[in-house]
Amino acid sequence: METIFEIITVWLMDLGIYFVLYFLMAGLAFFLLWKKFTKFYLPRRIQSKPKANDAQIRIEIKRSIITLLLFACFDVSIYYMEKSGYTLLYSNFNDYGIGYFFLSILLMFLMHDTYFYWTHRIMHHKSIFKYVHKIHHESIDTTPYTAFSFHPIESIIEYSISFLLVFLIPGHILSLIIFQILSTLYNVIGHMGYELYPANWYRIPFLKFKTPSTHHNLHHSKFNGNYGLYFTWWDRWMDTEFPETRERFEEITKRPLYREPAPSA
Numbered sequence: 001m002e003t004i005f006e007i008i009t010v011w012l013m014d015l016g017i018y019f020v021l022y023f024l025m026a027g028l029a030f031f032l033l034w035k036k037f038t039k040f041y042l043p044r045r046i047q048s049k050p051k052a053n054d055a056q057i058r059i060e061i062k063r064s065i066i067t068l069l070l071f072a073c074f075d076v077s078i079y080y081m082e083k084s085g086y087t088l089l090y091s092n093f094n095d096y097g098i099g100y101f102f103l104s105i106l107l108m109f110l111m112h113d114t115y116f117y118w119t120h121r122i123m124h125h126k127s128i129f130k131y132v133h134k135i136h137h138e139s140i141d142t143t144p145y146t147a148f149s150f151h152p153i154e155s156i157i158e159y160s161i162s163f164l165l166v167f168l169i170p171g172h173i174l175s176l177i178i179f180q181i182l183s184t185l186y187n188v189i190g191h192m193g194y195e196l197y198p199a200n201w202y203r204i205p206f207l208k209f210k211t212p213s214t215h216h217n218l219h220h221s222k223f224n225g226n227y228g229l230y231f232t233w234w235d236r237w238m239d240t241e242f243p244e245t246r247e248r249f250e251e252i253t254k255r256p257l258y259r260e261p262a263p264s265a
């Protein structure tokens, strides 16, 4: 029987990892794009009338910390369920082979993409939007810190994909960790307020289905469309993609990055 001390230790360690991931990724993106090289990257700013200010960022960080506290609680529950043999997580690579290891990561993204699209659309239903998802949409001009800025109920909804994954598909513990790290990274990229994908993104086979930052940014500025997370498929199938997404992306990415004018002779 685990002691409360052991449970708290696991929770604190997990929380520490979340903090490092969030503040490293969001903090680095914020420092580089919003502070250090802001002039250089300014042409890639997605919204034409930026509004994000310090007060917005402070509240985003506060809400994200609450989200991470909750995520760490749920991780602890998965950890102990795994220890008791209730999940489909495994630790021996030979159980399913290396091919399945990579396939399982892809499966996790596809399942999460589907889960996210539909839960997101439901949260946008006019009868419930104001109770939960409105909090995330208070950030119209998003920053890297918007990534986990949720109402606590939305944090639970967002986390629940992990519960589904560990009970529905066999997954190596490392594949789940890779999925969570990449998921956090994509989440930060989707909210960073700048478009850094290459201009030819929509012409690259397969990759063109991966949403660029503009996709989710337009969701924050226009609300009722572009509900997808990683891929554009669900938005296209359900006819909820803003038609101007690609045009807006190409308009932003063709702007030249700022160069200091050469000193006059």
Ligand SMILES: [Zn+2]
Residues within 6 Å of the ligand: 120, 124, 133, 137, 219
């Ligand atoms: Zn939304």
Ligand SMILES: [Zn+2]
Residues within 6 Å of the ligand: 136, 146, 191, 216, 220
């Ligand atoms: Zn968002």
